[in-house]
Every structure is written in structure tokens, then in C-alpha cells.
Amino acid sequence: MATGRDYRGMTAEQRLADRRERLLTAAYTLFAGAGFTATTIERLCAAARISNRAFYECFTGREDLMRAVYDRCVQETLLTVAKAIGEAPPDPARRIQAGIREYITFVTRDARRARIMHLEVRRAGDILTGHRQRAVTDFTTIIEETLGDLPEDLPEWTHLLSLGMVGAIQELLIEWVLADVPPPLENLIETAVHIFRRSFGY
Structure with a gap:
């Protein structure tokens, strides 16, 4: 060496x-x-x-570099969201809401991060499919673990509802990235929290 x-x-x-x-x-x-x-x-x-x-x-190539950039963005976001959830009050609903707020706030703090995580990851195609799926799984797991036990009529839907929550937030951020006049961040946060409450009964 x-x-x-x-x-x-x-x-x-x-x-x-x-x-x-x-x-x-x-x-x-x-x-x-x-x-x-x-x-x-x-x-x-x-x-x-x-x-x-x-x-x-x-x-090894441009694709390898793109994966490294995307993975770094995801890991930074995961750590930031986990910290916000850990510092929130113990009530599961309030912890999830803190995580939603931190995710949207952190990702949009630098528009480059928002574009790479929610737009370019899709434009890159198959080369990032596995990495994107792993990121979706990681964020879905955070929601599931934070919620813990749900009302009796919801447990069997916990994973799918958590997955849908991640997808909803991603689509809201794509709208923010692509819109000629981006919606206010507080509107994005309130919309995501509303979807969460309606989906999980909080």
C-alpha cells in the first residue's frame, strides 16, 4: 500500500x-x-x-458516484429525523409529527438535497432502484417503530400505512421541487401531518 x-x-x-x-x-x-x-x-x-x-x-463510473451522493443525503436525513423524534415528547403521535416536520425542514433547507432525493433519484432509473427502495424501507421502519402498538383495527395495516405516509411526503416534496411557485413549507408540513392523522386515527 x-x-x-x-x-x-x-x-x-x-x-x-x-x-x-x-x-x-x-x-x-x-x-x-x-x-x-x-x-x-x-x-x-x-x-x-x-x-x-x-x-x-x-x-467505478458516474452511476457509482450518484449512488454515493444519494446514500449520503439519505443517511444525513435519517440521522436528523431520528434525533428529532428522540427529542420529542414520548407520545407517539407527537413524535411522528416532529419527525415529519424535521424531514421536510431538513430536506428543503438545501434545494440540492431535495432534488437529488426526490427527483434525480427517479431520473437516474434502474441504477438507483435498490438504493431508493432501501431508503423507503428505512423511513417506513422509523414510522412503524415510533408508533408502536396501534388501535386494534389497525395493526395489520401498520406497514402499508407507514409506506403510504413515506410516499405521500415524497410526492409533496416533488411538488415543492418542480412547482414554479413552491408551496410554503408550513403548508407541506400541515398537509403531511393531516394525512398522518387521518391514516392512523390520531
Whole structure:
């Protein structure tokens, strides 16, 4: 394993990590702007200030980079939502509402994150199907675990209702991303909370 240092005093491992991070930063902006399909490796390399050869030392291709950007967005959001739920009052309904508010607030705080998580992930097609499904499962699980025991007539529907809740929030955010005049965030939050209450009987 190479351990030599370059003129900046960085090890080979540090150089690789630095290039990878620069590519992730460039992709975060370009995939959310021009879009995944319109962003070439050459354009990514120019934005990251690295060579094409260096790109392939970090990622196997554009698709691999897109997966890494998407996964980072999802993990950051999962951690933020879990923290908000953990800090909310113990009542399950209030905890879910806190999670909904934090999800929408955090994702829209940076429009690039909102576009990648809810628009470009779909435009990328099959290459992100598995990763997107895993993210949906993770957010669905958060809802199920937070709700705990439901009224007697609901338990068998818990998973499907939780899945539907995740889908509803995603569609609200797609509307926010694509609308010429985005709806106020508070309207999105109140709509999502209304859907939650009507669906789960709270």
C-alpha cells in the first residue's frame, strides 16, 4: 500500500479521500442542477479539479458516484429525523409529527438535497432502484417503530400505512421541487401531518 507524500504533505490515502470528497461535492451541485443524465464525467472532473484517471481511482463510473451522493443525503436525513423524534415528547403521535416536520425542514433547507432525493433519484432509473427502495424501507421502519402498538383495527395495516405516509411526503416534496411557485413549507408540513392523522386515527 502506497504511503508516500505529495508536495502538499498528504499521504496517498489522504489524496484519494480528498479527491473522492471533491467529486462528491461537485456531483451534489451538478446532479441537482444540470441533472444526472446531463452531467458528464468530464464536467464532474472539471468541477472537482481532478483528472479523468483520478476519477476512476475513486468511483467505478458516474452511476457509482450518484449512488454515493444519494446514500449520503439519505443517511444525513435519517440521522436528523431520528434525533428529532428522540427529542420529542414520548407520545407517539407527537413524535411522528416532529419527525415529519424535521424531514421536510431538513430536506428543503438545501434545494440540492431535495432534488437529488426526490427527483434525480427517479431520473437516474434502474441504477438507483435498490438504493431508493432501501431508503423507503428505512423511513417506513422509523414510522412503524415510533408508533408502536396501534388501535386494534389497525395493526395489520401498520406497514402499508407507514409506506403510504413515506410516499405521500415524497410526492409533496416533488411538488415543492418542480412547482414554479413552491408551496410554503408550513403548508407541506400541515398537509403531511393531516394525512398522518387521518391514516392512523390520531
